[in-house]
Amino acid sequence: MSDLHFYNSYTRQKEKFESITPGYAGLYVCGPTVSGESHLGHARPYITFDVVQRYLKHLGYKVRYVRNITDAGHFEEEGRDAIDKVGEKAKLEKLEPMEMVHKYTSLFHHGMRLFNCEEPAIEPTATGHIVEQISMIQTIIEKGYAYEVNGSVYFDVKKYAQGYPYGKLxxxxLEDQLETTRELDGQDEKRNKVDFALWKSAPPEHIQRWISPWGEGFPGWHIECSAMSSKYLGETFDIHGGGMDLMFPHHESEIAQSTIAHGHPPVRYWMHNNMITINxxxxxxxxNNVIKLSELFSGNHPILEQAYHPMVVRFYILQTHYRSTLDFGNEALQGSERALRRLWEAYDVLKKLSHPGTTEPKDENLDRQVSAWIAEFNDFMNDDFNTAKVIANxxxxAPVINGMKGGQIAGGALSLATFTLLQENFKLFIEDILGLQPLAVAQSNKLDGIISVLIEIRADAKKRKDFATSDEIRNKLLKAGITLxxxxxxxxSYSLD
RNA sequence: GGUCGGAUGGCCGAGUGGCUAGGCACAGCUCUGCAAAAGCUGCUACAGCGGUUCGAAUCCGCUUUCGACCUCCA
Incomplete structure (x- = not known):
């Protein structure tokens, strides 16, 4: 079997993955800012890196997956202006940050569960790591790469760039940045516009504030990820993931901060997923084209022709390589829905199929072909997590499986060994690695009993050639969402919509 | 304006030099009381123009065009 290779955004080429500590893999992914409801765009990185994380586990790594919650900073919420203008009114009418953070964190977790994303090992919050962030900022100041102005602390990018490859990721x-921005930036407290905040002094009306050596304030956006990733994964860790739009300035800044604070770059492999586009x-x-997850699942959005099941969305995302843009469209989603249904039905069939137990395949060509398709599951994943090709295989x-059931393919066409391999690997990849689930969740026993009764009545009618009755039963069940x-x-057999 | 990345059949999308994914949709056939499902078959595209090559969707150049980042952003 080949080794895992994937594209490192930092070096811009595919590289063989070698973890720092053999047998262990550290993965950090930038989590959501919980000042609003997650949308379809957010689904991509978390599903992508969920699969990455699952696959690393499959390869035998003990994975520590860390995904933060950004619950500190300069929040914007719908309706926030109105709330803020109320200003000094009753406390209940004011925006309580903790309340908002809690609401959207819960919603986010709910969404992740629906997408069948496994929970990270650690989900640290920015507000829970103020001490670590302050300490890291102090180190950077001591090393001479940050300066304080009016209670805020800024990272000196220009100085950093003299000794380090700022902008490589x-x-x-840097020169372009300095030139294009200089004239716009006369009055700022920063020495250069390219400098970024490590700590921001909080104006009196700012509701989130912490005591620091530089007065009351709140941490800059970039420092939280550096502080938390190094705390839980070490000063240098294996993989850092996130959306492409975070490369600059967020990830670039993380590299600069950590490099100064710790004396070496923080990350071995950078991974970035591409964006979801709409039109x-x-x-x-x-x-202004956001489709929130709740809207997606309910279909309650002008762009949406129908509701889409979370698994359809997961499948849709995994049908595309993570480094390509993925254009949203109703037709595409609907296609994914049917495709997933068909695939899952084949999988269900496979689970129930039995094999005559013959060790020699009756159809050697088919046996060889099936073995090859299965072997490619690993090859495709090892080549930059190509879930699209895995699904294609x-x-x-699917027709082989359905053919074995329908009789178009003889019972012992495959050897017992190949058949077993097929059963095992199909399950492994579709459930454990791609993390897919059936669309219709297991029906209750009662419902099963009721439908069985109807099926019996219909069977009687059919025996009497009373097709009017039998068709009526079938059609009415169909209307109720049950297909016989x-x-x-x-x-x-029957299936639920 | 600067930097970077795309343009693949009705739709979504793999794919980096010859073997020309896959899905959805569509059409025909088989099975079937009829359906549904399934199976089989068909549909052979790579923005345009040059160039390199025995051979290019794939490499090079130009053109057109779309987008991302440069400000919060998954």
């Missing part, structure tokens, strides 16, 4: 040149434009607040296997299928062997 995001591919920008070709990135989904984001500034474009599953669709190659007359199987070739005379049995009847």
């Amino acid at each position: 995001s591919g920008r040149i 070709g434009k990135k989904m984001g607040k500034s474009y 599953m669709f190659e296997l 299928k007359d199987e070739k062997d005379g049995s009847v």
